[in-house]
Amino acid sequence: MTASDPTSSAAGTTAEIQPGQYGAGATGQPLCDMACGAFATTAATGPEPVDFEGHVLYSASYSHYARRVLLARPELPGIVSAAAAQPLTRAWMSERLKALQEPSADMEESVKRALRRLRAEVMCVAIERDLRGHATLAEVTGAMTDLAELCIQHGLAMLGDDLAATYGRPVGEQSGEVQELVVVGMGKLGGRELNVSSDIDLIFLYDEDGETAGGTRSLSNHEYFIRLGRRLINLLADVTGDGYVFRVDMRLRPNGDAGPLACSFGMLEEYLVVQGREWERYAWIKGRVVSALDTPHAERTAALLARLTTPFVFRRYLDYGVIAAIRSLHAQIRSEAAKRSGGLAGHGVNQRSFNIKLGRGGIREIEFMAQVFQLIRGGQDPALRVRPTLEVLAVAVDRGLLPAAQAAQLCDAYRFLRQLEHRLQYRDDAQTHHLPTTPEEQLAVAQMMGCADWAALTARLAALQEPVAQQFEATFSDPDASPCEALWPGLVLEDQQARTTQDGPDQSGPDTEVSPCQRLQDAGFTDCTGLLDRLRAIATSLRYRALSESSRVRFDQLVNRALDLAARQKDADSTITRFIDFLEAISRRASYLSLLSEYPQAMDRVAHTLHASRWAAAYLTRHPQLLDELLDSDALAGAPDWPAFRRRLAERLLAADGQIEQQMDILRREHHAETFRILLQDLQGLLTVEQIADRLSDLADAMLEATLETVWRQLATRHCDTPRFAVIAYGRLGGKELGYASDLDIIFLYEDEHERAPDVYAAYARRLITWLTSHTAAGSLFDVDMRLRPNGAAGLLVTSFDAFRRYQLREGDNTAWVWEHQALTRARFCAGDAAIGARFEALRDEILRQPRDAAALRDEIVQMRGKVAEGHPNPTPLFDLKHDRGGMVDIEFTVQYLVLLHSGTHPQLTRNAGNIALLREAGELGLIDAPLAVQVGDAYRQFRALQHQLRLDGQGQARVPAEQVAEQTAHVRALWQAVFGAG
Incomplete structure (x- = not known):
């Protein structure tokens, strides 16, 4: 077999189970108790335990292998009986290895004998503890893994010393350091879950080329490591009178059997x-270094190996192409298993040669289901890069990927199958996964599993x-990709052929065949000529022609599906235009094409999203990685869990x-994903405008907090572990009325007496703005407006709290304007140092409650309202919901005036509760007409809803026919007249 043969059992991988973590039921019982009943109860119907001169052992009665070994070594029953009273540990194995290794002139032969005898002891103790129900699955697999690592490391040390006498030690030609053989354990060994009769899959690597030094002869490092590797394999796998330690499989190395036994890191990378x-x-x-890691060179090479292999295994993008690849690999493995077992594998548990590893519902299928999460998402979520199958499944549940x-x-089945696998192998120390065929063997295995019968x-x-x-089957089934009507690309080909045949001078009159344009019209499209031109442009484009064959097939299927889905919408023409824009944007990303091909429900949700909102269509087209969110039905229906979101984001950062660029991308991807979830719930009509604004504001707060923490860790000039620094939100973020594309109006405050604090926090603020506003491969995060800081654009980027307090309280020559106090009515602490935040809230309350002259304040606000109107002229007959008189700005200025004038006597008005609630409060206090306050609050809600809908429709200006909101604007004008006495 070569490295390109995926049907080998070595090609697959299995799970890692850490000692003491898995292998017991919910009550802590061994798995055999979970299966068919307590072992001690059913054991009475099976063979009697064997008595070796007072040492009563079940292992000898159920395992032919254990019985042979125990009879061959008279001292062994006592050793096993004593060791079986405690869990197997590596420390016990190390002590036993020292005791078993006898002085000899032929050290290699002595070590061979000691290792084989140690393996026999470990096997017998494991079988004894397991069959008595004292060992968990984790203990057995962990013990076998510890044994393999101990034998590899002990063997390398002995063989290295032996080779040094002749060749010296290998030295790197660049570093001059002594080089070590890096042994990588793959599969079960790499996952720390060796079964009791498992092969070990190894790869031999080394860092630098060079030559050996210090011996009587010299070898190149390459030759040296090949020689060392061959001797290690012989030490472990050679069958002697004492048996073997482990069968060694080297076929997973680069180029398989055709490749060199040991290769350099450079060769592996290429x-x-x-x-x-x-x-x-x-x-x-599952790849993991299993040679000794207690030297600086070994630690460095292990880190280098991780840097080489991680990008190969875990793609940076969501990789849905692995679903088809795993489906194909599984089919090949299942076919190979069927051949090996006479065509019966996978037909059912009662078939004579059913394979519990490769058969239907077997171990490999559980592993594949765990690995698909790792391979699709592991590039973006490091938590999924763990090795144990059960741990991967746990992370998948935690991330909401798996119910x-x-x-x-899956976990119950996995534990049961792994225990059954061990009992099949206990019988004769054979690497088997097939159920027994004779009644005698069947009964023995059933009793070993704690079951009364087969x-x-x-x-x-x-x-x-x-x-x-x-x-x-649900995960990896091949979805029906055939569209209702295959219009593409045959439609364009027909059109091209028709154009060719109509070029001659003797052609006259229309075709008798239905034209391509007519077929599009019949399907439900009005602008069939424009659509046909667009499709023709795609068919002749370099982008389409450059697609790989598999990507082109998927793209063609998706275009047909898009035509079919768009034709069902009322505005089929606009929907298909958005659909084609979207498909063209993702055409070169095979993973996105795979996702939509594999998950038809995602394609349906894309159609709904594109149809429902032009802004949403543009957002999805700019950020196609958000396609993944369309698969999570629970997330699309539930409310955000902000503490969990903050924890997950902090973990990933x-x-x-x-890695600054990667961290900036993480922030953007998480923000886009959460925004998109809110958007999808919005398009389904599940949220009010207020709920949307609350969620977007909460999301912005979380992103700011995460950015603050991450940037501070990167800041080289920081003078303390935690910055005494806060972000204050104004405007829409301050009032928790944020929209999908709103800027963040923020200022930065600090309170720190350190002499370097002003410079440090100024650098920190500049870096924060860069992180928040830069456009990266993952898109942009926020636009930031800092003009509301003291002295506006001319002021310092970051202000000490004391300077901010004096400015706002008008102490000294440099003081705040009335409009800046207006802005404070919608300001709040949103991220950073909570103590500074509390001081800001207290200061805000103090400022808002200051006594003010009603006439002067009225004049200031009316004058400011006039300036705002001048700055936003409306030359159209439509009504501007925000800036025209009788619109949202009138409401906001009225509320700000009431808050500034009356908070001194009515402190409840200082609450940052939003304009609608504050209007109602002012009405209940008798400051304005209560029924009118409610009507204006309803008008504000209506204006915001209309503005929101127009923005979703892609309209830059929120303007509607004046008659549509005539009643609402009349109420607003009436309130303005009542409060300010001006039109």
């Missing part, structure tokens, strides 16, 4: 970039495997610490 196959990505998920009930079914075991097995198989 191979992964140029030749790395899809199935090798699955294998490298908890489905994950529980029928009870197979019934339990079937009950666990069927949900696994159903989930697997911390995992990318020091």
Whole structure:
């Protein structure tokens, strides 16, 4: 077999189970107790335990292998009996290895013998503890993994010393450092879940080329490591009178059997970039250095290996193309398993040769379902890069990718199958995953699983495997991609042929065939000529011609589906235009084409989104990575969990610490995704305008907080661990009335007596603005407006709290204007140091409650309202919802006037509760007519809803026919007249 053969059992990967973490039921029982009943109860119907001169052992009665080993070594029953009283540990193995290694002139032979005898002892203790129900699955797999690592590391140390006598040590030609063989454990070994008769899949690597030094002869490093690797394989796999330690499989190395036994990191990197196959990505998920890591060189090379393999395994984008790849790989593996078992694998648990690993509902299907989450999303979410299958499933539940009930079914089946796998292998120390065929073997295995008979075991097995198989088939089934009517690309080809045949001078009159344009019209499109021109342009474009064959097939399917979905909408022409813009934008991203091909429901939701809103269509086209959000039905219906969102965002930013570009992209992707979820709920009519604004404001607060923390960690000039720095929100963010594309009106305050504080916080503020406003590969985050800081654009970027207090309280020559106090009515602390935030809120309350002259204040606000109107002229006959008289600005200025004038006697007005609530409060206090206050509040709500809808429709100016809002504007004008006495 070569490295390109994905059907080998070595090509797949399995799960990591950390000691003590998994393998027991919810009550802490061993898995055999969860299966068919307590082992001790059913064991009475099976063979009697064997008594070795007072050492009573179940292992000898159920395992032919254990019985042979125990009879061959008279001292072994006592060792096993004593060791079985405690969990297996690496420390115990190390002590036993020292005791077993005898002085000898042939050190290699002595080590061979000691390792094989150690393996026999570990096996017998594991079998004994497991069959007595004392060992969890994690203990058994962890013990076998510890044994493999101990043997590899002990063997490398002995063989290295032996080779040094002749060749010295390998030295890097660039660094001059002594080089070490880097042994990478793949598959079960890499995942720390070796079964009791598992092969170990290894890859041998080294860092630098060079030559050995210090010996009587010299070898190139390449030759040295190949020689060392061969001797290590022989040490572990050679069958002697004491058996073997582990079978070693080297076929996962670059180029498989055709490649060199040991390769350099440079060779590995080139191979992964140029030749790395899809199935090798699955294998490298589990890759882990298993040679000694207690030297600086070893730690450095392990980190280098991670940097080489992580980009190969985990794509930076959402990689839905892996679904089809895993589907294909699984089909090949299932076919190969069927051939090996006479065509019966996968037909059911009662078939004579059913394979619990590769068969339907088997171990491999559970592993694939975990790996699909890792491969699709692991590039963006480091939490999914863990190795254990059960841990991956737990992360998937935590991230909302997998329902908890489905994950529980998969975990129960996985634990059961892994325990059953061990019992099949305990019998004869054979690498088997096939159920037994003889009644005697069947009964023994059933009893080992705690079941009374074979029928009870197979019934339990079937009950666990069927949900696994159903989930697997639902995940990896090939969706029906055929459209209702295949209009593309055949339609354009027909059009081109018709144009060619009509070029001759003897052609006259229309075609008797239905024209392509007519077919589009019949499908439901009005502007069929424009649509046909657009489709023709795509067919002849370089972008379309440059697509790979698989991408073109998917693109063609999606265009047909888009035509079909758009034709069902009332505005089919505008919907298909948006659809084509979107599909062209994603055409070069195979993963997005794969997602829409694999998940028809996502395509349906795309159609709804594109139809519902021009702004939403443009947003999705700019950020196609948001397609992933269309698959999460729960997230599309539920309210945001902001504490969980903040934790998840902090985890991802911390995992990318020091990688500025990646962290900026993380912030943008998370913000876009959460915005899109709000948008989708909005388009479904699930949210009011107030709820949308609240959620967008809460999201902005969370993004600001995360950015503050991340940028401070990056700041080289920082003088303390936590900045005494706060962000104050004004305007729409301050009033929690943020829209989808609103700027952030913010200012920065600090309170810090350190002598370097002004310079440090100024640099910090500049960096913050850069992080918030820069356009990266993931798009933009926010536009920021800092003009509301003291002295506006001419003022300092960041202000000390004391200077801000004096400015606002008008102490000294440099003082705030009335309009700046107006702005304070919609200001609030939103991120940063909570103590500064509390002081700001207290100061705001103090300022708003200052006594003011009613006439002077009225004149100032009326004058300011006039300036705002002059700055926003409206030459159209339409009514501008925000700026025209009788609109939103009139309402806002009226509320601000009432707050500034009356808060001294009515402190409840200082609450930043929003214009509608403050109007109602003012009406209830008798400051304005109460019924009119309610009517104006309703008008404000109506204006905001209309403004919101117009923005979703892609209109830059929020203007409507005046008669549409005549009643509302009349109420607003009446209130303005009552308060200000002016028109």
